[in-house]
Amino acid sequence: MADDLLIRDASIFAADTPDPARARARAGCVAVRGDRIVAVGDEERCRRAVPHAEVIDAGGGSLLPGLIDCHAHLLNLGETHVDLDLRGMADMAEIVELVAVRARELPEGTWIVGRGWAGDWPAVDRLSAAVPGHPVLLNRFDGHGAIANRAALRLAGIGRDTPDPPDGRVLRDETGEPTGVLVEGAARPVREAVPPMDGPRRRELLRLGARDCLALGLTGLHDAIEDVAWLDAYPGLDGPRVFGMLNAPEEGDLAEFAAEHLFTGDASFGVRRLRLIFDGGLGARGALLSRPYADDPSGAGFQLMPVERVVEAGRAVRRLGFDLVVHAIGDLANRLVLDAFETVGDARGFMIEHASVLTERDRDRLARLGVIASVQPVHVTDDLAWTAHRLGKERARDAYAFRDLLDRGALLACGSDFPVASPNPFHGIHAAETRRRREGGAEVGEAFGADQRVTRAEAIYGYTRWAARAAGLDHELGSVEPGKLADLVLLDRDIMAVTASEVADATVRHTIVGGRVRHERSPRC
Structure with a gap:
């Protein structure tokens, strides 16, 4: 007590x-x-x-x-304490040197895993020459692709004759050999080749991430749980409350899966949402757009599943009294997901994760359907380097339209997608209010979409009252009131x-x- x-x-x-x-x-x-x-x-x-x-x-x-992050990856945050932390790094020569230093500390053949590098895809494979004796996997900061050396590619079975998967691309040199750059789903075989962690290790990493969250004022997390094997590690963490969002399998009966694994739990831990990933990321040019990318007309992103799978998931969770969350970033992805929600019939309380690029019509539709927009204000400023380039001036006006969503009556639940971005909620509140990037404690550059700024009070509500409502617990959490x-x-x-x-x-x-x-x-x- x-x-x-x-x-x-x-x-x-x-x-x-x-x-x-x-x-x-x-x-x-x-x-x-x-x-x-x-x-x-x-x-x-x-x-x-x-x-x-x-x-x-x-x-x-x-x-x-208590502040609640509506899009968290707690295990990955814990991994930043033990894997190579490459957050904010874009110089590939510097990254390769860090990997080489780590390799000298480990027995040959030991996997080296890192995450967080930014910037565009490197054109030259430098990893394999610098670190030939250790398999290396370096996940991009947003998780929408990775770089691997030849040792890792061999273990994953990726070579000259390996075809591109439907949801990604293996970049190749002029001879057809893989360069090690794996876009979107092409990184999956390498990730699966990394030896899995056991339960005690997973729990320790969750504890490390939970400690970081508590130091930042986070008392609740809408946490993306990628595998049912993780579920046993959460109870008794003694950290923030966890409102689990369980990744749905790519195949199989979703009604059966939801009935077996979703549960109400209590205010400390429950898994009340099924989670689907519909498209890729904007920075990696994997977000599904209605027209090709402005800076690469050869592609318009990737649709990672059929619309029918979203409908199936929505109907499955509705029958059980649970909810659905779908990752959708591009304008076409958001349109198709909203189409699926309309087909389900009752989408109130369903959530779109990111909702990054939404046309005016679809912003209105999202609000009318009672769908929650789970947004990450820090992405507005972190993505300044490429948003306008990827989308072009016209479509960029539809990106991160927070003010318009609120004015249309949508519920805005705020988070960070950590460790893709900083887990610090006060960085998110600042970004939502100013739409400006901070460097060295100062604000720099023009505000991106200044007309889409929200008030400070609205931003705080996004991390408190509205985030609690997104968890179905606004009767218990989200405000300072007796009871x-x-x-x-x-x-x-x-x-x-x-x-x-x-x-x-x-x-x-x-x-x-x-x-x-x-x-x-x-x-x-």
Whole structure:
């Protein structure tokens, strides 16, 4: 049982009204008994509610509802602690040198796995010459492709005569030999050749990722669970609450699969959504567009499954009282997924993950159907380098149209897709409000789609009240109100009173999950 807590001298942004335009921060106190909030407001009244409570002095800093990331990859975040972390790196010579250093530390034949590199696909295979004795797999930052050396390609059975899969491409040199660049689904055989981790290892990586999340104020995650073998590792993690989204198999009866593996669980862990991936990523030119890419007219992306599979999944989960989430980035992908949702008939509460490029007609349709847009504000600024190039000026106006979606009545649930992007929710709030990139603590460049900015309050709602509704738990989470679960985040500043740049730099002092302090930066009173 959690100890009673009293948090005093806080600037409380409670998110307790349905309309963020009416939400205000107000000075006050919060009382917690066990795992529930029992009083909010006047300090004297809160002290009476919990007379023997441990006291936390907020010092005027913001107290927010626990923050929820609506698109997370917790295991992959844990892997950044042990695999080569290439996030933000684009210089292939520098990356190859890092791999070579790691190879010198490991016995020959040991796999070397990394993730996070950015930039365009390299034209020359440098990995194989620098690291011939270790199989190497370097996943692109967004997961939509990878680079592998010859040792890894051999183990995966990829050679000159290997055909391209329908959902990807093996890049080749002028002689027809694979260069090691594997676009979208072409990377699958190499990933499958990497020795699988056992249960204890998986659980340890989840714990490492959970610790990172708690330090950032994340008390809940809509987590993408790629395999049913992972499910046993989640209960008792003692981290953020996990609202699981289980990847559906490519083949087989989805009604049977959903009935066997989806479950309501409780507020700490449940798997209530089936997850499908309909197209690829925009940066890798795998997102499915209605017209060819502006900077590569030879392709328009990849459709990774038939529309009928989405309909089958939607009907299967609806019969069981569960929900569906579908990854869709390109405008054609979003159109086809919405077509499938309309065929299902009742799509309210279904979720489109990313919803990156939506025509005006489909933005209106998404809102009318009651579909939730699960968006990642940090992608707006992280993808500045290629969004306009990939789409061209006309289609770029339909990218990341957050303001228009909200104005049409859509529910915007915010996340990061970490570790594709930073898991820091305050970076996401800053990006949603400013649409500008930050470098070295300063904002640089023009705002991308400045007319699509949302207010700070709306961005916070995207990580709190609306994210809780997306989990089907807004009666328990998402706002600071008596009776709700005591998931709270205390900051080092009043987030509603500082500049946008200062929002991005906010530091979490305390993260409280179910009345228990799970992360503490400074001593309590």
